[in-house]
Amino acid sequence: MTLTLEKARAGYRRLDVFRAKGSPRDVGEQLGGRFADEARRGLEIFRKELTWEKGATMDGARRYARKVLPRIEAWFPDFLEEMRGYASGSGIRFDLLAAQWSGYSSALAGKGCTDVAVTGEQTADGSVLVAHSEDYTPDYEGVVVPVHVSVDGKPGFFAMSYQGLFPTMGFNDAGISLTGNAVSPNDARVGIPKMIPPRRVLEARTLMEGLEWSMPEARGSSFNNIVCSRDGELYSMEGSGTTFDALYGEDGWLVHTNHYLSPKMWRFEANLHAKFCSILRYNRARRLLRAALGRVTPETIMGIQRDHLGRPDSICRHVNPAAPSEDESKTLFGSIVNLTSGEVYISGSTPCDTEYRAYRLGS
Numbered sequence: 511m512t513l514t515l516e517k518a519r520a521g522y523r524r525l526d527v528f529r530a531k532g533s534p535r536d537v538g539e540q541l542g543g544r545f546a547d548e549a550r551r552g553l554e555i556f557r558k559e560l561t562w563e564k565g566a567t568m569d570g571a572r573r574y575a576r577k578v579l580p581r582i583e584a585w586f587p588d589f590l591e592e593m594r595g596y597a598s599g600s601g602i603r604f605d606l607l608a609a610q611w612s613g614y615s616s617a618l619a620g621k622g623c624t625d626v627a628v629t630g631e632q633t634a635d636g637s638v639l640v641a642h643s644e645d646y647t648p649d650y651e652g653v654v655v656p657v658h659v660s661v662d663g664k665p666g667f668f669a670m671s672y673q674g675l676f677p678t679m680g681f682n683d684a685g686i687s688l689t690g691n692a693v694s695p696n697d698a699r700v701g702i703p704k705m706i707p708p709r710r711v712l713e714a715r716t717l718m719e720g721l722e723w724s725m726p727e728a729r730g731s732s733f734n735n736i737v738c739s740r741d742g743e744l745y746s747m748e749g750s751g752t753t754f755d756a757l758y759g760e761d762g763w764l765v766h767t768n769h770y771l772s773p774k775m776w777r778f779e780a781n782l783h784a785k786f787c788s789i790l791r792y793n794r795a796r797r798l799l800r801a802a803l804g805r806v807t808p809e810t811i812m813g814i815q816r817d818h819l820g821r822p823d824s825i826c827r828h829v830n831p832a833a834p835s836e837d838e839s840k841t842l843f844g845s846i847v848n849l850t851s852g853e854v855y856i857s858g859s860t861p862c863d864t865e866y867r868a869y870r871l872g873s
Contacts, residue, residue, distance in 0.1 A: 522868035531660035534588040538595025545674035549600040556610045562836035571609035613703035623691040629742035629762035637850040642679040642689035667712040685740025690733040694780040695750030701730030740849040750778040767792040787823040815844035815861040
């Protein structure tokens with residue numbers, strides 16, 4: 511079986527990944543210079559998103575960013591320096607970049623994502639596999655890009671990052687991975703924006719650091735951050751603005767979509783009636799994964815990520831022509847990380863009609 515798997519994986523074409531290294535400022539400038547076009551596109555998408563929310567304005571977003579920046583500075587100053595470098599490299603004003611990712615807009619709420627994780631006891635070759643499919647506004651097609659970042663003195667990491675700067679999934683050479691899903695908590699407050707903790711988790715050297723950094727006490731809101739380690743520890747950190755629960759992969763596997771699973775967190779669900787797509791994808795992914803337990807491969811999970819039960823609101827998600835613009839969502843990419851070997855497989859767009867390409871973190 512091992513030889514068959516190795517032969518299958520050797521057939522994947524290499525993923526083209528941009529590398530940045532140096533000080534936080536250097537890394538930011540390199541990323542900003544390379545992804546300036548994506549930065550401009552992202553800012554225009556944000557301007558459009560503001561029109562979907564009553565009373566939302568760019569000036570309001572900038573004011574809100576000024577409130578949260580001191581909290582980021584206190585908790586993760588190196589990343590603010592990286593953002594400043596990115597602004598310089600891309601030509602995007604820092605105050606606009608900060609406004610875009612400050613958490614002022616609720617556009618990230620409810621857009622989707624399906625995550626799967628399995629330990630060696632459930633895979634065909636003993637590998638730890640962590641997978642994420644990214645569902646979001648179709649305008650972001652091509653704005654989420656693969657990067658390999660090495661900040662001086664910190665673990666290097668691979669990530670799929672919005673505009674090259676804000677990771678939505680990734681893993682580092684210390685064997686820590688970060689994936690996750692948007693949840694819709696009803697207790698959001700002024701605090702560290704939810705896009706910031708995933709970036710810091712990718713600098714974790716230990717599982718303990720990853721767990722702690724996934725849920726900073728001063729956060730304003732949160733994703734469900736899934737933090738896993740190369741030795742097979744799987745945690746789904748269901749967070750809100752004020753609390754969290756840690757769900758453990760007790761039997762060597764877990765699945766999460768976009769609604770709270772922990773009874774402790776149910777009262778923080780903003781509107782369960784908006785979660786039928788999430789419920790469908792969660793149960794479908796569980797059923798497909800459970801049928802393969804003990805012999806799961808990356809290709810098994812690729813099959814799950816290509817599943818169309820309930821299309822267009824399936825695991826492999828497609829734009830629903832009946833949905834208003836602000837509710838449009840599609841799968842931007844599928845990803846599977848092999849934490850044991852340090853490899854990742856990324857589909858170029860919707861997994862059903864684009865190939866997966868491979869990249870090894872140490873290559």
